[in-house]
Amino acid sequence: MGHDATLNAGDIARLADVGRAAVSNWRRRYDDFPQPVGGTAASPLFSLPEIEEWLRRNGKSYEMSLGDRVWQRLRASGDDLRLGDLVGCAGAFLLYLSRDPGGWRRVTRGPELAKGLHQTATAATSDLPVPVDWDLIDTRLYRLIADLAAEQGPLAAFELLCERYVEAHSRQLAVTRPDVAELMARLARFELDPAGGVRTVLDPSCGVGALLLPFSGARVLGQEAGDTGALLTAVRLLLRDPDARVVAGDALRLDGFPGARADVVVCDPPFNERAWGYEELTGDPRWEYGLPPRGESELAWVQHCLAHARPGGLVAILMPAASASRRPGKRIRGNLLRAGALRAVITLSAGGPDLWLLRRPEAGERPPSLVLMVDADGGVPAAEAAWRAFAADPEAEPPGAAHAVRIIDLLDDEVDLSPARHRPHPGDEHADLGFGGVRDRFLASVASLPRALPAIGVLTGARDLPSASVGELVRAGLVTVHQGPARMATDAGDLPVLTAADLVSGGRPSGRTTPDPGHVVLEPGDVVATTTATDGAARTLAEGGAVLGPQLHLYRVDPERMDPDFLAGYLRYAGTAGTNRSHPGASRVDARRVRIPRVSLSEQRAYGRAFRELLALEDGLRETTALGETLVRLGFDGLAGGRLRPEA
Structure with missing residues (x-):
């Protein structure tokens, strides 16, 4: 690379302490703004010296923090294809510093830093999942990283580098949202032990460790197909807790923890992978609920996770929304329901992914009769409230857009587990009134609508008010x-x-x-x-x-x-x-x-009264619509079911 260091728009915004929009505005307004030296049209990279010169020339203050200096030097040490390896090497070095600070001081006095690291740091970090190439980073950068560790601590230093790495490769890396990761941890803790006690946690597709980080204090096991992700996850976990083990490799083809049973298994697996090992894994004993179809790799991950859960243990796995209804997977979905393994399907946002909560059945226990369906319009808090209420009393109706569905009602020709399909009908809070009661409410609501219209006059032209x-x-x-x-x-x-x-x-x-x-x-x-x-x-x-x-x-x-x-x-x-x-x-x-x-206060009050009446009309229309939908449904149910008949 022809420049010592490069920055993206986010780096420039941090350097100048402005928003990303300001950087985009500078690029449009100033003809002398530096041209990109790399990256892509959507994510260009700029030369750090050129940006610093431009900021000085235009009188814009900036300050390069030690963390940013380390990041820029790290990024300049190789091309972006090796950036993950560079961050992993820096993380291994920070882990070494945290474990043997005296060893680092001895190495710095030696004539060959890289040779000393190979001898001492390799031994101190022998529990990492892949070998570390200590030659990736030069002496000057190692010293900068050591300074950053002294300033912020090894853990904070590495989290900063991981954050920058994820930001730089946001299009290539699929990282679970932090609020979703925290939700999965809270739901698991609540289900197994309201006091929060979880002994062992496994993530067989751990990425960069997002789902494992919330389980502090537990024994943590992780596996990741790529060496880079496995190394980054291991460093993140080991800097927090020594009771962690991460292995590299494809968990479906080469299980890194054969025979292990965890209290909790969390997973955000790769979606829509056809080359997941269908041919070579056809007779695998993990397929307790049926052989996953070639195009349903996610159902292979579900069964892999259940195979690693102890009896009574919980599985929390993110699934594409289509997995709840695709026809090839209906047999496995049905078997999960019959065995009582599937406990909840939660749509966290429109289009997915959905969160499936499963529990490995204990020997001899009676399967449950209900499964929770949540279409969480209220987001993460609504999902958590619904699960807690369902776990406390499955027979009670959960709050919000949640519904406890009878498993027998789901075992039809489709076995469709999409929460949106099982939402309670609008207005069902009135259904216990029966057809006659709802009809009377509906007619009264319709009759009140004309009276709710506010007195609003029509102007011939729009008013232009200050x-x-x-x-x-x-x-x-x-x-x-x-x-x-x-x-x-x-x-x-x-x-x-x-x-x-x-x-x-x-x-x-x-x-x-x-x-x-x-x-x-x-x-x-x-x-x-x-x-x-x-x-x-x-x-x-x-x-x-x-x-x-x-x-x-x-x-x-x-x-x-x-x-x-x-x-x-x-x-x-x-x-x-x-x-x-x-x-x-x-x-x-x-x-x-x-x-x-x-406008004057008196005119404000006139407008305010009209706005208030419009809002009351909107609420009345919403109530009338809900009553009407319930009335229609009760009418069909009653006529077809023999409880109502047409009147002459």
Whole structure:
């Protein structure tokens, strides 16, 4: 490579302490911005010396941290195809430093650093899954890495390098989302021991170790097909806990832990692999529930994981959404259900992947009669709440978009386990009223709709009113803004939580959490809005006492200068119209940019009343629609089942 070090746009943004958008803006606005020296059109690389010179020339301050200097030198030590090997070598060196700091000091006094590392570091890191080529890194870079370890500690230093590596190879590496990895760990701990005790954990397709990191304190076993991933995972685990073992190799063809049984098996396997070993593994004893079809490699991983779970042990595995319904896999899905091995299928986001929770049956136990289906519109917290409720009492209806389905009802010609197919019918909360009761409710709701229409006049031309952004209103003291936490456990405790789903539906706070000084307590008259452009909900609260949940913003107005319903109406419009997003295609609304007309307080109140009446009409339409759908379903069920008859 013709340059000492290169940077991508993210590296430049960190160097100059700006956002990535600012770097893109510089490239467009400044003709003298350095040209790429490598990479691709989608992810160009720039020369570090040229970028530093350009920043100095344009008066833009920057600071290269020691971690960034190490990363840039590491990246410049070879081409991107060997970047993983370079990071692995750096990680092995950091593991050596953590285990034998005295040995490192002795090596630095020797005449040949590389030779000394081969002798001492190899012995100190003999439990790594693959041999380390210590010649990949030069003496100067080893010393920089040692300085970084002294500054941040070996573990933090290596996590920084792993983070940069994953970012640089984001298109090639499939890394499990951190919140999903944490969810899988929490669900496993809760199922096996509410106190959180798990003795042994296995991940047979561990990638760079994302699913194993949350299980601190347990004996951790990992296997990864690629040498690089196995090495990175081993270093990440061993820097945290010596009771870890990682092997390299394809777990389906060459099981690295034959006969091992774990309390928990977690897995995010490769999807849609046809060359997984179908021919040579046809008679494998792991296929207890049926030979996986050639095109269903994921069902091979499911059975491999179950084979490594102890009786009563849990398997948490991510699966493509299609695995729940593809016809070739229906026999295995049916056998998993009949044996009571499959306990839940959870859709975490539209399009998948789905999370399958399985339990290896114990000898002689009676198979369960129900399986949990969760279409988790509320994301990770909703999935966790549904599983905890189902595990505590399978017969009770779980919260949210979850449903306990009878296994016998699934054993049809399709054995379709797609959660969306088994969602409760809209409005089923009224189904216990029977056809007559629901009909009366529906007619009353329809009759009330005309009265709910607000008095709104039609103008011949659009009004052009002066306006101010929400950010300007905040600076003027008319509005105070609070943001909900990024994450919050909403399934335990006594303190009510207003969730995004509650706000959209107009329901009462459904979450529960424990008190915390950081919680934002809601007050009557507060305006609460969702932060996502897809929901577009905003309401003025009539009651207080609950706390603000994730993905929500609170706007507390000065009632002597601003009407809350007026503000809520414009925030609602900004979300549903898709305007004021942080950038085109973004899923979040930038509330600071929402424009609010500057009109008198009396006119604000008139607009606010109209907005409030429109919102009430929307809630009434939603209720009427739900009642109508329930009425139609009960009508078909009753006529076809002989409980209703047509009247003359």
